[in-house]
Amino acid sequence: MHAWPASEVPALPGKGRDLRIHDTATDGLVTLDPGPVARIYVCGITPYDATHMGHAATYNAFDLVQRVWLDTKRQVHYVQNVTDVDDPLLERANRDGHDWTELAERETALFREDMIALRMLPPRHYIGAVEAIPGIVPLVERLRDAGAAYELEGDVYFSVESDPHFGEVSRLDAEAMRLLSAERGGDPERPGKKNPLDPMLWMAAREGEPSWDGGSLGRGRPGWHIECVAIALDHLGMGFDVQGGGSDLAFPHHEMGASHAQALTGEHPFAKAYVHAGMVALDGAKMSKSKGNLVFVSKLRRDGVDPAAIRLALLSHHYRADWEWTDAVLQEAVERVGRWRAAVSRPDGPSADALVEEIRAALADDLDAPSALAAVDRWAALQQAEGGTDEGAPGLVSRAVDALLGVAL
Ligand code: 5CA
Numbered sequence: 001m002h003a004w005p006a007s008e009v010p011a012l013p014g015k016g017r018d019l020r021i022h023d024t025a026t027d028g029l030v031t032l033d034p035g036p037v038a039r040i041y042v043c044g045i046t047p048y049d050a051t052h053m054g055h056a057a058t059y060n061a062f063d064l065v066q067r068v069w070l071d072t073k074r075q076v077h078y079v080q081n082v083t084d085v086d087d088p089l090l091e092r093a094n095r096d097g098h099d100w101t102e103l104a105e106r107e108t109a110l111f112r113e114d115m116i117a118l119r120m121l122p123p124r125h126y127i128g129a130v131e132a133i134p135g136i137v138p139l140v141e142r143l144r145d146a147g148a149a150y151e152l153e154g155d156v157y158f159s160v161e162s163d164p165h166f167g168e169v170s171r172l173d174a175e176a177m178r179l180l181s182a183e184r185g186g187d188p189e190r191p192g193k194k195n196p197l198d199p200m201l202w203m204a205a206r207e208g209e210p211s212w213d214g215g216s217l218g219r220g221r222p223g224w225h226i227e228c229v230a231i232a233l234d235h236l237g238m239g240f241d242v243q244g245g246g247s248d249l250a251f252p253h254h255e256m257g258a259s260h261a262q263a264l265t266g267e268h269p270f271a272k273a274y275v276h277a278g279m280v281a282l283d284g285a286k287m288s289k290s291k292g293n294l295v296f297v298s299k300l301r302r303d304g305v306d307p308a309a310i311r312l313a314l315l316s317h318h319y320r321a322d323w324e325w326t327d328a329v330l331q332e333a334v335e336r337v338g339r340w341r342a343a344v345s346r347p348d349g350p351s352a353d354a355l356v357e358e359i360r361a362a363l364a365d366d367l368d369a370p371s372a373l374a375a376v377d378r379w380a381a382l383q384q385a386e387g388g389t390d391e392g393a394p395g396l397v398s399r400a401v402d403a404l405l406g407v408a409l
């Protein structure tokens, strides 16, 4: 699958700082020490509806990770998937009488447009679940042959007990895991499973549903977690730096993914840090495609809202916070972008060298975008109140805001 074109990242004087970020598995801050090539996997969309502000907030967080690393003069090897076959996608296509492949293609195309508008840097590899199937089948066969997976009425399940590290990503107790498993695509009630939490690796072909050749597994389609594992192992290998997604993916998705990979390779850990963005709500409930309480990026764009303001609205909340999207959040961002543009449009201004370091320090400290915005606000206020004589300053601010925050002034 093709990704989308990258917006230019202006070069800044000096060098950024190493990223310290919250890791769900240790519930603490870790300073990452990637080599010259930092490796990150971020879970992509299930393309049955348009990009909403919750998705955009999550991708914004990981775009900042990429920008911080680029500023440390590293290369970034960023991989993202598209879950282009899964139950919710097939259900939506059925409900609306659409072809599921067309629905997936249309929504993925719209997602790309939204990502371009928001200046999100593209992944280096953008891989669909369907195109990953030839790589998934041998992994499931290997797990089965090693005794880490078993068959139940033609379906193949992963045995969570095969990974001694199972539970270490989300650190939840058994009851919480069971509840979340039922809520998020698992089937803890299905009789015959060795452990109610065991997730499906391969689903035998169902009447009226698409299926693929699964070699010795028979025709069917892949489970959700193994999709991301196959893509991550293929393009990044074990022990990559960051596994990212919204906090709703910590369990079961990232927990199961880590266990699949650890059982497959005998190595630990799958990722050095598991990083999770908070949930964006609307009208008091998590924004979700299944609930339908959504604000779409594409709708705002059609209404003429400046994408830079949408991006600033996302940046005005710490990525780990759960927050609520409101008109006031957007209005504040529209006003902020106006103030910043006025400030950088003057021929000179107060020196901005310290500001660049403040933005760098804020982002390196667990992606503290609100503090970075506050620093730019202070510079813009000083420019407004007193101005300055540094001829390079407005240009430097504009470049720094673009390179580090993805906002084009
Ligand atoms: N395709 C899978 C991941 S492999 C999936 O979860 N797709 S998704 O379309 O449901 O979500 C895409 C990303 O957006 C995930 O990282 C998810 O955690 C995040 N996300 C979904 N809803 C919200 C929300 N309300 N707030 C913040 N992030 C969200």
Ligand code: ZN
Residues within 6 Å of the ligand: 042, 043, 044, 081, 228, 253
């Ligand atoms: Zn995923």
